[in-house]
Amino acid sequence: EEFCEIFRAKEKTTGKLYTCKKFLKRDGRKVRKAAKNEIIILKMVKHPNILQLVDVYITRKEYFIFLELATGREVFDWILDQGYYSERDTSNVIRQVLEAVAYLHSLKIVHRNLKLENLVYYNRLKNSKIVISDFHLAKLENGLIKEPCGTPEYLAPEVVGRQRYGRPVDCWAIGVIMYILLSGNPPFYEEADEDDYENHDKNLFRKILAGDYEFDPPYWDDISQAAKELVTRLMEVEQDQRITAEEAISHEW
Structure with missing residues (x-):
């Protein structure tokens, strides 16, 4: 909206x-x-x-x-141009996002709308930092949150299932972002039928609730085990089993 x-x-x-x-x-x-x-x-x-x-x-x-004005491009646009990122470039992006999110979570803030379009290069220099933009859905977590919101492809199972949720939804979204950066494809994908958006979301949500995604060849053939392991830990269906942003920063990958 x-x-x-x-x-x-x-x-x-x-x-x-x-x-x-x-x-x-x-x-x-x-x-x-x-x-x-x-x-x-x-x-x-x-x-x-x-x-x-x-x-x-x-x-x-x-x-x-x-x-502040960020003059670089959205990470989303880079992916559209390049197809995917190397592991080194991906880890550079993901580390910065995790640092920002771990900081937000330490203040009990849930962003709730992390996605490629909200990650922006601060300037046009080659080694520009990444900044998170758009906080209109961010929320202070006093108790758990009930209202569903966010972008369908990035929603955690507990949001789709309309359960109470909190900070782990951001870690799930980072898992989705990492998956897309490494492979160039979203983990949960449903062919869109122009006339049937309702069914599209239903099928998409069914996959998310089941954690039904694969590391498809050939896209994942050359990607390290450690990278796949971190994606798996971030996209753990049970929110209390999911790795936190703080823990993910010190993951071996």
């Missing part, structure tokens, strides 16, 4: 460029809630791999959220 407009803003005095997210209050309660939520969460966090909040400006009709 598009809650807001995003554009570049220039600070007149310094000429510095920022990202600006504009939420219109008249778009309803859901949008107001999303804006307030993002502001609360972003004010709590400061981490090199999270797009930093710069300023918030609230008028009678709008919320403006100003963030």
